[in-house]
Amino acid sequence: MTKVVKREDVYDKFCDGQIIMIGGFLAVGTPEVLVDIMVEKQIKDLTVITNDTGFVGKGTGKLVVNKQLKKAIVSHIGTNQETGKQMNAGELEVELVPQGTLAERIRCAGAGLGGVLTPTGVGTIVEEGKEKFTYDGKTFLLEKPLFADIALIKAAKADTGGNLVYRYSARNFNPLIAMAAKLVIVEAEEIVEEGSLDPDEIITPGIFVNMIIKG
Amino acid sequence: MTKVVKREDVYDKFCDGQIIMIGGFLAVGTPEVLVDIMVEKQIKDLTVITNDTGFVGKGTGKLVVNKQLKKAIVSHIGTNQETGKQMNAGELEVELVPQGTLAERIRCAGAGLGGVLTPTGVGTIVEEGKEKFTYDGKTFLLEKPLFADIALIKAAKADTGGNLVYRYSARNFNPLIAMAAKLVIVEAEEIVEEGSLDPDEIITPGIFVNMIIKG
């Protein structure tokens, strides 16, 4: 039983209004082929959860330029001027989340946790609307989980059962989002037979993965 | 600069009353040489944080039999009858923590988080004395971090800079406790030169590790 599918099988899974997590940090570790499929299908009103909105022609930035997003939950938009422009024009809602908090909120969803207490953002506008806890002289914000309909992963290597390894800084948010979405689609640079990866080298176990395409 | 030290350097670090985290699950992945050093030094009144109290002659169990513990924070004591005996006699305080909660509490300490909300233990005696949160129809307990003075790690391989890899089910709590203690001591089955491990295969980065001995 292989999880490797055809491009059209993936194409069928996208629709308007979905919440989509996308791996990558400034487009390093972003599954560009999967993003291109979304661009091609022209699905709209998406909520995207990802570290940043990439660049105008690269990464999640392609979805911004193509005006497919309703909301972006990200830590950084500074490398894609189009995001700021749409935000200022009221066309795109941007929720800025500290990068470490974004990682933990996604992890909470995947790990069945109701939230974490973090010191990050205390005393800043990030704390607005959030519960605060103080004990032993330290103050924390309660940050809650972020779930998605689909997670789009970029892996260096996948086996046919969905076990994944990543390369260097392309790992970033990919292993986290793989746990937090109902449907997990992987774009792998290389696909190998199930059983050919060492159980100790696997970063994302195949149990999280639903579909794989060659990237 | 190597982090590999002599047995006596490690011996010097232990003293009465310390809080010590020990890796392992039913003694698989427990650094037996490091436990033996504690037994030899006869340090007392220890608080041990570990998955279980191992067996009478194996793992953390050796410290129990030798009456070196004041308190054990663990998920399971069923495989070491001596633990239950000392607990019933009022000689040893045992705090039983669900295994997943134990993992998260240790992770919180290492990750600078003030706690997590978990559904585990809701409606049981585990919730006694803990803050409860309900939202979106789900109830969670606030579980707080567990810190230690020393973490004792068993690794399959260490490089001289402290980068670690583990083998199969011997990984368990080791990578978590490596982040949660002031002093991290590793017992490695094999020691290799720094730079000889692939950056992508390393599970515990050397930045967390202070001392390494050959196990």
Add this chain to the structure above:
Amino acid sequence: MVSPKEIIGKRIAKLFKDGDLVNLGIGMPTAVANYLPNDVKITLQSENGFVGLGPTPLEGQEDKDVVNAGGQPVTILPGGACFDSAMSFAIIRGGHLAATVLGALQVDEQGNLANWMIPGKMVPGMGGAMDLVAGARKVIIAMEHAAKDGSPKILKQCTLPLTASREVDFIVTELGFMEVTTEGIVLKELAPGVTAEDIQAKTEAKLIIPQTIAVMG
């Protein structure tokens, strides 16, 4: 004669569908793996840190670093993956397990489960059980219907400290297959030769008994 283990194991095996990720507790639950239909492949998780739990190795082939959650030597199947305890319980708590199969000391008609301590007598600790019961999508209890002294284990209300509250979905014993619903425990199937009266007599909770009850097998 068919053993309780086989009756229970065979029935539970039918609850799984191909591709399910499942955690089987120590003892009776472990036996479930032996009764899977050929066309259903499930993946087993071992909460001490891997998926792809395989059978006991041949004597002399044991690996000191490959044990199950009971500390017994096992194997890791091709395609298996290892991880630390935080990831292991992220899988468990995060709803990634289709089911967990566990034994019980007591279970009641609200779906409460007690399986981790008898105050003053046996306090092994909950290990991973509380996370498993809180996190798995289905909680299946595999146990002999009554205690060794004949006293009922399926109660109106658990008297021992709970493992989790209102989480049990199915109870499978050598006498029958039951589903815990918001109305109470529904008797869905009876083992061959067992009557509804027989099973009720060994059960403290009042079973909901439909007009027709299938035969378990």
Add this chain to the structure above:
Amino acid sequence: MVSPKEIIGKRIAKLFKDGDLVNLGIGMPTAVANYLPNDVKITLQSENGFVGLGPTPLEGQEDKDVVNAGGQPVTILPGGACFDSAMSFAIIRGGHLAATVLGALQVDEQGNLANWMIPGKMVPGMGGAMDLVAGARKVIIAMEHAAKDGSPKILKQCTLPLTASREVDFIVTELGFMEVTTEGIVLKELAPGVTAEDIQAKTEAKLIIPQTIAVMG
């Protein structure tokens, strides 16, 4: 003539001790790595997912998967290790960084820092800055003393949205080296040829000026 970057970089480099794990922000802070004394080896973290950040690769030697937090091609030194974003920020938030060096738009005498947005004008997002400032054991600000239009950046109270509250430990500019204390900002060292009056004139916060002030260098 010595550039502000060199003056600042050299002074900050002296704050580190051998073996420190440090995160250097984009721009001016990155330059600090060039001025470390030979007997001090620090390890650099890159918050996009590794420790052991090395120099820019030779042209043609770039690896598409090895970039720093600014997206620029870099290298990973022998002994480096990669991890995911949760681990990266566990390192940052968990107090495992000896120091973070960051630029600032404004910093004030309570140790507040503003460096991530100018409402209505520039909203790039905080990226990892809020975690770095909340988590690192020492927060060191590396910046030119005044804004391009000459207006002060070291204020009585920040007017821009904060990155973190009361977290700044040291401020290093081309004019001097300052420590933020509970009493206010103490002028510890002056750059060669700069007087206490010079630096106070370009600073809105009232500096605490000790009897003797060392020369920065």
